[in-house]
Amino acid sequence: MQPRWGRTVMSTENGTENDFSSIDQLLECAKSCRRNIVKMVHRANAGHPGGSLSAIDILVALYKTRLNVDASNPEDPDRDRFIMSKGHASPAVYSILHEMGYLSSDDLTKYRVMGGVCQGHVDMTWTPGVDFSAGSLGMGLSFGLGTALAASLDGSSRTSFVMLGDGELQEGQVWEAAMAAVHHEVGNLKVFVDRNRIQNDDFCENQMRMFDVADKWAGFGWAVHECDGHDMNAILGAIEWLDSITDGPAVVIAHTIKGKGVSFMEDNPSFHGAAPNDEQLQIALEELK
Amino acid sequence: MKLAASRDGYGSALVKLSTDPAVIVVEADLGKSTKSQNFRKLHPERTISLGIAEQNMMLVSAGLATSGYKPFASTFAIFTERAFEQVRNGIARPNIPVHICGSHGGIHTGTDGSSAQSIEDLAIYRSLPNMLVLHPSDFNSTEQLTIQLASTNSPSYTRTARNKTPVIYDEDAASKLELGKGAILSEGEDVAIIACGVMVSRAIEAAEGLSRIGINATVVDMHTIKPLDGKLISALAEKCGCFVTAEDHSIIGGLGGAVAEHLVENCPAPLERVGVSDHFGQSGDGDELLEQFSMGTNHIISAVQRTIQRK
Structure with a gap:
């Protein structure tokens, strides 16, 4: 494989074979997930709604249309892997795992509660369907590289999908893994970067300027694609594009809005890691009807 | 050898x-x-x-x-x-x-x-x-x-x-080792020397030196630091009544720390720790450095004499 020193440009291409009814169903599912996200964080009075709401459309598209996973057999060794490296966006993961049949409504009510399976950060030892214990940023891509290399060794077609946050890209380990993935030519490692432009303290731009994120990945030799991370057609197109790259690792920079779907959370650094109060919850649920 | x-x-x-x-x-x-x-x-x-x-x-x-x-x-x-x-x-x-x-x-x-x-x-x-x-x-x-x-x-x-x-073990002796079980290399009733790594051969030498002055030491190769073989340490507390640990590691938190924790909670007994005393190393020949850092055979012998006195 030759490193790909170039990249594709921002695309809103539609995926093929997507009829509007299935798109509507995906959007409806994402809305249901969003409602659960704000409810979970409100009930726990803690958690990370902003980065959950920015990531959820991609998770819905992946789980509903692409990942070969089965709630009745969560440990199937030949399942695809989904590695949520930005583990604080756990409400997004729990909400889609609920839609997929891994978690009950009751499980969701015990998010961050002692005795519940939904830990503050995603944890494979607690939650069925979670493939990676995250919570400390920068580690998931390395883990996904490990699962991808294992699949190659096994001669299996299973795929490892990883979601990274954009603030997370400030961790050096991400780039250790990015370099190694190209060296090992892993064609079964697919990454989404949730480019919501906000991290814990502030806008990324004010914390650590990353300039052109896509260029950085391209510079490491990855195949790079950009899309609107809330346009379901564009996300499906991006997944198709990821699957078309088979001779090396591929990344989609998904341009998203932190807090997407709840007006007062959108693009607001205050809702990276803060719960809505009772009144705010009602407004949010009204907006997510 | x-x-x-x-x-x-x-x-x-x-x-x-x-x-x-x-x-x-x-x-x-x-x-x-x-x-x-x-x-x-x-x-x-x-x-x-x-x-x-x-x-x-x-x-x-x-x-x-x-x-x-x-x-x-x-x-x-x-x-x-x-x-x-x-x-x-x-x-x-x-x-x-x-x-x-x-x-x-x-x-x-x-x-x-x-x-x-x-x-x-x-x-x-x-x-x-x-x-x-x-x-x-x-x-x-x-x-x-x-x-x-x-x-x-x-x-x-x-x-x-x-x-x-x-080389301390021949292949046959090594095949009898078990994870989590300290290996007794010599038996004596006066003191137990618990060692690991490169300090084990020094502990054996120290025991030989001690026997010449009438002190009989049990020497244990504690190859597994965790889980620690607490059962063996408790038995040795009863049999020997005092301990020396020897490790090429800080005396804080390693083998010495692990043995100390077990002793104070289960069977209090005097313990002297031979190891790196809370400072960093330097360049030099390995054996020379162990002497320089008070971790040679003679230092184990001195530690044994101190711990026996505290019985």
């Missing part, structure tokens, strides 16, 4: 383990030094090079292990520490059976100087739930215990040494 380095025992174990197709070697460069290259030569297809990037190595190993492989990841002891939080959060916490080997542990590493001489690895890995922590003393015991690790379901850290040291 035959000399060999425990890191070569690790390399030899990997070769023996290579008949198991699930065993896989993961490197962050330094395979020539840790001796994982012995495996690479035979099985390049099951050897994964990750470049000089230890943090990535730990999590790639975790990913491989959750997919059914048995990864053996190695670098220098000191550089595993660079990825401590990766080991903590990515391996120990989810209890993923990744086997980490840190070679070149301790002051005995020698001329490379203090940046390469880990004196805290046993302490930090011992503090992690789920981890097995090993520091074998010679070629054959390292080979044997590394082979045993492959059939455990726990993450582990094994420290090996750079330099050649006396």
Whole structure:
């Protein structure tokens, strides 16, 4: 494989074979997930709604249309892997795992509660369907590289999908893994970067300027694609594009809005890691009807 | 006396383990030094090079292990520490059976100087739930215990040494070693010397010296630091009544710390710790440095005399 020193440009291409009814169903599912996200964080009075709401459309598209996973057999060794490296966006993961049949409504009510399976950060030892214990940023891509290399060794077609946050890209380990993935030519490692432009303290731009994120990945030799991370057609197109790259690792920079779907959370650094109060919850649920 | 380095025992174990197709070697460069290259030569297809990037190595190993492989990841002891939080959060916490080997542990590493001489690895890995922590003393015991690790379901850290040291066990004696069980190398009623790694041969020498002045020492090779063989220590507290620990590691938190914790909670008895006394190393010949840092055979003998007086 030759490193790909170039990249594709921002695309809103539609995926093929997507009829509007299935798109509507995906959007409806994402809305249901969003409602659960704000409810979970409100009930726990803690958690990370902003980065959950920015990531959820991609998770819905992946789980509903692409990942070969089965709630009745969560440990199937030949399942695809989904590695949520930005583990604080756990409400997004729990909400889609609920839609997929891994978690009950009751499980969701015990998010961050002692005795519940939904830990503050995603944890494979607690939650069925979670493939990676995250919570400390920068580690998931390395883990996904490990699962991808294992699949190659096994001669299996299973795929490892990883979601990274954009603030997370400030961790050096991400780039250790990015370099190694190209060296090992892993064609079964697919990454989404949730480019919501906000991290814990502030806008990324004010914390650590990353300039052109896509260029950085391209510079490491990855195949790079950009899309609107809330346009379901564009996300499906991006997944198709990821699957078309088979001779090396591929990344989609998904341009998203932190807090997407709840007006007062959108693009607001205050809702990276803060719960809505009772009144705010009602407004949010009204907006997510 | 035959000399060999425990890191070569690790390399030899990997070769023996290579008949198991699930065993896989993961490197962050330094395979020539840790001796994982012995495996690479035979099985390049099951050897994964990750470049000089230890943090990535730990999590790639975790990913491989959750997919059914048995990864053996190695670098220098000191550089595993660079990825401590990766080991903590990515391996120990989810209890993923990744086997980490840190070679070149301790002051005995020698001329490379203090940046390469880990004196805290046993302490930090011992503090992690789920981890097995090993520091074998010679070629054959390292080979044997590394082979045993492959059939455990726990993450582990094994420290090996750079330099050649006396071969203590023949293959038959090594085959009787068990993870988690201290090996009694000599029996005596006056004092128990609990040692690990390169200090075991010194403990044996010290016991020989002590016997000439009428002091009979039990010498234990405590190759497994965690889980500690508390049953043996309690039995020795009853039999000998006092202890010396000997390790090429800080006296804080390693073997000495582990034995002290067991004693104060279960069977209080005098203990003297021989090890690195809360300072960093320097360049020099390994044996010379152990003398310089008060960790030679004579220092163990003096420590024994002190602990007996405190009985």
